[in-house]
Amino acid sequence: MKRKIFFGIVLMTFFIGGIQLFRLYRQPLGAPLELPTATHLHPTLTRFPVEDEAAVLAPTEIVKATATSTPQPLCGGPATMNILAVGSDARGNHYLYGLADVIRLVRVDFVNSRVTILEVPRDLWVDIPEISDHYNITQGKLNQAYLYGNKGLGYYDGPGEGPGLLARTLDLNFGARPDHYLAVNMHTFENIVNAIGGIDVYLPYEISVRSPDNPKGFAIPEGQHHIDGETALWIARIRQYHTFGRAENQNIVMCALRKKILSPAIVPAIPELIATFKRNVQTDLSPEQINRLACLATQMNGEDVVFASLPIEMFGNAKQFDPQLKDTTSILEADRDVLRDYIRRFQLGLWPDPNLIINTTPSPAETDVQFACDN
Numbered sequence: 001m002k003r004k005i006f007f008g009i010v011l012m013t014f015f016i017g018g019i020q021l022f023r024l025y026r027q028p029l030g031a032p033l034e035l036p037t038a039t040h041l042h043p044t045l046t047r048f049p050v051e052d053e054a055a056v057l058a059p060t061e062i063v064k065a066t067a068t069s070t071p072q073p074l075c076g077g078p079a080t081m082n083i084l085a086v087g088s089d090a091r092g093n094h095y096l097y098g099l100a101d102v103i104r105l106v107r108v109d110f111v112n113s114r115v116t117i118l119e120v121p122r123d124l125w126v127d128i129p130e131i132s133d134h135y136n137i138t139q140g141k142l143n144q145a146y147l148y149g150n151k152g153l154g155y156y157d158g159p160g161e162g163p164g165l166l167a168r169t170l171d172l173n174f175g176a177r178p179d180h181y182l183a184v185n186m187h188t189f190e191n192i193v194n195a196i197g198g199i200d201v202y203l204p205y206e207i208s209v210r211s212p213d214n215p216k217g218f219a220i221p222e223g224q225h226h227i228d229g230e231t232a233l234w235i236a237r238i239r240q241y242h243t244f245g246r247a248e249n250q251n252i253v254m255c256a257l258r259k260k261i262l263s264p265a266i267v268p269a270i271p272e273l274i275a276t277f278k279r280n281v282q283t284d285l286s287p288e289q290i291n292r293l294a295c296l297a298t299q300m301n302g303e304d305v306v307f308a309s310l311p312i313e314m315f316g317n318a319k320q321f322d323p324q325l326k327d328t329t330s331i332l333e334a335d336r337d338v339l340r341d342y343i344r345r346f347q348l349g350l351w352p353d354p355n356l357i358i359n360t361t362p363s364p365a366e367t368d369v370q371f372a373c374d375n
Contacts, residue, residue, distance in 0.1 A: 028284040033084075033167050034159045035177060070111075075295035077110035082347060084167050084176075085117075086146060086183035086282075087236075087250075093187055095282050096152030100143040100166060101186075101237065102250060105176055108293065109349060113300050117254075118308045118346050119247045125320050125331040126173045130165065131155045137324060141331060144324075145169040146183075163282055175340045177347065180289070183282035189236075190229030192277060193257065196266055198228045201256040207235055207249065232257075244312050251307040255373035258305060262297060270294050302373035308352050309370065310334075310342055 073079050083106040090098025105118045122143035131137050131148055134155040140148070149156040149165025156165045163181035170176035184192075193199055201224075208219035220227075220235070227235070236250045260266060261273075274290050285293075320331045345351040352370045 026286050026288050028286050030284040031159045032284045073110035075292045077292045081108040082178045084178035084181040088185040090185040100146035114304050116306045123332045174343045176343050188280045193229035193232045199256040199260045302375040305373045
């Protein structure tokens with residue numbers, strides 16, 4: 001009788017513990033975004049005809065009629081997931097301060113095994129919501145929204161800290177509606193690259209800071225290189241030609257990082273890598289969602305990862321007085337309605353055209369509208 005009671009207690013303990021672990025597995029690692037209801041939509045003044053748009057925006061009844069032929073999402077994921085990815089210029093292990101050095105909108109398609117990554121220029125002058133009661137801040141550069149949202153300055157009281165305010169700013173100005181966020185600071189990025197033994201990257205052009213005034217400046221020649229975390233960060237941050245060219249360098253590094261992480265030697269260590277670094281990033285993804293993304297990544301080819309850039313001719317350089325800095329700062333200007341329409345089509349999976357096979361190579365001082373990773 002005592003033995004039965006003992007085993008009953010043990011089974012009950014395992015059962016309750018299993019339920020608790022399952023809950024933790026599904027629990028977000030950070031505060032959710034909780035974006036407000038989209039009540040501020042602006043009319044779209046510029047439309048870009050896309051043949052597949054009618055099918056994407058078709059009534060629910062039509063979708064239901066063909067549901068039996070619709071492929072199911074892979075890895076137990078949703079049909080799509082939109083993620084706001086941020087690279088912070090903070091150099092420590094904290095996320096109290098730091099500007100958004102890199103801003104990307106990531107659309108993950110679990111049905112078609114496709115990831116599209118859109119660069120959003122950080123120097124756009126935007127309206128920043130929900131902090132006007134702090135020094136009357138209502139506008140700034142897009143990258144400042146992330147700084148103002150984090151805990152260090154104490155300007156923002158809403159959910160999601162820096163990524164939360166940045167997401168609200170993107171929503172207000174351009175209609176971007178990310179489901180989740182992931183932010184990584186410079187120190188953590190270096191450590192991730194070093195933890196996997198560095199990355200192998202092919203540079204289609206020389207990356208250099210040499211100039212007549214600095215003839216001995218650091219430079220990496222065109223060609224194949226094996227680089228560590230510090231060098232990878234340097235390549236990703238250098239503004240050799242302009243801010244758009246820097247985004248090209250970042251895309252090259254991200255492709256190389258993806259390829260190394262998915263190499264046969266690293267794939268078995270992915271769960272351990274996730275466990276090691278999950279406390280060193282800002283994210284509202286749960287361990288379950290992270291594992292689903294890792295699962296999808298192992299089933300994709302290089303051409304399934306597409307980097308998109310907004311056409312460079314859309315933007316113009318300007319000067320703007322920043323009351324916070326009490327000085328004039330350089331900004332980018334663009335037609336918000338055009339930007340809003342590009343982002344709308346990106347979130348729907350209509351742009352870049354999902355039917356195109358993209359294999360362009362980045363070029364120095366130019367911005368390719370889109371290119372894909374190699375295998």
